[in-house]
Amino acid sequence: MLECSTDISTSVLQKAANDTNQCCCLWCSIFFSCVIAAGPDRTHKLDSRTKPLMICLLQKVPTDFTFGSVLPSLNCFKCKFFSLTETPEDYTIIVDEEGFLELPSSEHLSVADATWLALNVVSGGGGFSGSQPIGVTKIAKSVIAPLADQNISVFMLSTYQTDFILVRERDLPFVMHTLAAEFTILRVVNGETVAADDLGITNGFVKPKLVQRPVIHPLSSPSNMFCVTSLDPDTLPTVATLLMDVMFYSNGVKESVVGNEDSGHIRFFSFSLIEGYISLVMDVQTQQRFPNNLLFTSASGELWKMVRIGGQPLGFDECGIVAQISEPLAAADIPAYYISTFKFDHALVPEENINGVVNALQVSQAEKH
Numbered sequence: 236m237l238e239c240s241t242d243i244s245t246s247v248l249q250k251a252a253n254d255t256n257q258c259c260c261l262w263c264s265i266f267f268s269c270v271i272a273a274g275p276d277r278t279h280k281l282d283s284r285t286k287p288l289m290i291c292l293l294q295k296v297p298t299d300f301t302f303g304s305v306l307p308s309l310n311c312f313k314c315k316f317f318s319l320t321e322t323p324e325d326y327t328i329i330v331d332e333e334g335f336l337e338l339p340s341s342e343h344l345s346v347a348d349a350t351w352l353a354l355n356v357v358s359g360g361g362g363f364s365g366s367q368p369i370g371v372t373k374i375a376k377s378v379i380a381p382l383a384d385q386n387i388s389v390f391m392l393s394t395y396q397t398d399f400i401l402v403r404e405r406d407l408p409f410v411m412h413t414l415a416a417e418f419t420i421l422r423v424v425n426g427e428t429v430a431a432d433d434l435g436i437t438n439g440f441v442k443p444k445l446v447q448r449p450v451i452h453p454l455s456s457p458s459n460m461f462c463v464t465s466l467d468p469d470t471l472p473t474v475a476t477l478l479m480d481v482m483f484y485s486n487g488v489k490e491s492v493v494g495n496e497d498s499g500h501i502r503f504f505s506f507s508l509i510e511g512y513i514s515l516v517m518d519v520q521t522q523q524r525f526p527n528n529l530l531f532t533s534a535s536g537e538l539w540k541m542v543r544i545g546g547q548p549l550g551f552d553e554c555g556i557v558a559q560i561s562e563p564l565a566a567a568d569i570p571a572y573y574i575s576t577f578k579f580d581h582a583l584v585p586e587e588n589i590n591g592v593v594n595a596l597q598v599s600q601a602e603k604h
Contacts, residue, residue: 287350287404288316289335290390290551292577293326294343316353318392318507320516320576321482327576329392329401347551347577351390352407354378354400371398371573371582375561378414383558385413391557391580393572394507394514395465395531401575451600452556453546456593458499459518460538460586463572465531466513474525481521482506503541503581505574516574516583539572540589541581542596548578556580563599564592 314334320327329351330338338344371379371391378400382389387409390401402410466474481504505516515530519538522530542560549556557573560582564571569592572583584592 286315286331288329288331288353288401290347290351290401290577291328291330291335291338292345292347293328293341294345295321295325296343314508316509318394318505318509319482320505320574321502322576322579322581323502324578325576326482349551350404351401352404353392354402354410355397370570371557371561372565372569372571374398374400375558375565379561380558381413382410383555385409386554387413388551388554389557390551390575391573392507393463393574393583394509394512395463396509396512396514398573452544452549452559454593454596454600455543456589457501457503457541457543459501459503459520459541461503461516461518461541461583462522462530462532462538463583464515464517464522466515466529468508468511468513470529471513474529477524478506481517481524485521501541501543516572538586539583540586540592541583542589542592544580544582545578549580559599560596563595567591567595569595 314331314337316329316331317334318327318329328338371393379389382400382402387402387406392399392401471478500518503516503518504521505514507514544556544560557575557580560580561571561573564582564584569584569588574581574583
């Protein structure tokens with residue numbers, strides 16, 4: 236039996252004016268608690284406590300751009316949400332407003348035309364720092380698929396600690412309305428939890444049109460093997476120079492940005508610093524550059540293979556891309572990390588499952604044609 240509950244405390248409703256119109260910016264703190272089965276180890280929580288985020292594209296071109304200024308908050312931790320992912324094409328930066336203001340101006344830096352909110356998925360009773368991510372496949376049916384069915388675009392970021400589902404801030408009423416169909420939503424009023432029969436966001440609400448899926452995109456699997464790891468934030472200053480070299484210089488812009496991939500091997504590196512916790516996704520060759528015993532590893536030393544989604548840039552408006560991948564994996568009970576970038580999506584699955592995963596996804600695509 237599925238039991239769900241949600242606490243909602245709306246903190247600020249701000250109105251901002253520009254030259255042509257008035258726009259409303261809803262800042263919320265949302266807390267979902269979904270009890271899958273008896274026992275604390277079967278409790279999943281989904282909450283959003285971050286301020287609006289920006290998704291940026293940094294072109295990978297030889298330039299005098301000061302890369303060090305892209306990471307202004309590594310030492311001072313002023314920025315509470317920062318993620319940078321390198322792909323063969325470019326860099327994707329996800330950053331909160333404080334961090335965004337620190338980014339240097341450059342013709343090579345562009346920003347998506349919306350602000351985003353991060354829904355944080357964790358397992359257990361604590362915060363995201365206390366548990367491994369439950370994986371996108373565990374929330375495929377309860378969260379990912381319902382949002383896709385209601386034409387709500389999502390942007391995924393899996394980290395060592397947790398999974399984030401980013402939704403456009405302006406889509407928050409649609410997100411709440413959609414998840415209310417699956418969850419019992421509660422909110423706190425004067426310190427008491429009450430049923431949220433009226434969320435205060437339904438006036439003039441028009442439910443988005445139910446769209447028919449699938450969305451089909453080409454799939455590829457590079458030859459790299461990846462690890463998902465972390466490190467103690469206190470050790471960050473000792474590896475800051477190495478991180479800068481890995482992210483921006485080694486096999487990057489100091490070499491040709493086109494055609495430097497060997498047979499099936501791609502450049503992919505993801506660094507996240509969120510609420511003081513660090514997550515790293517890198518291939519095993521890059522991992523070997525770090526000092527021994529510095530990186531956190533699982534007891535099994537599990538490695539991951541990548542499924543890359545998209546032949547052409549995916550864009551931000553198309554819906555159902557994450558569902559296209561997560562639903563077949565959920566049906567096969569295969570765990571996955573999922574990292575969206577400005578142009579393409581990337582799923583990481585256990586290396587021993589890669590052939591079965593690719594076959595399952597191809598079969599799923601063929602059935603939906």
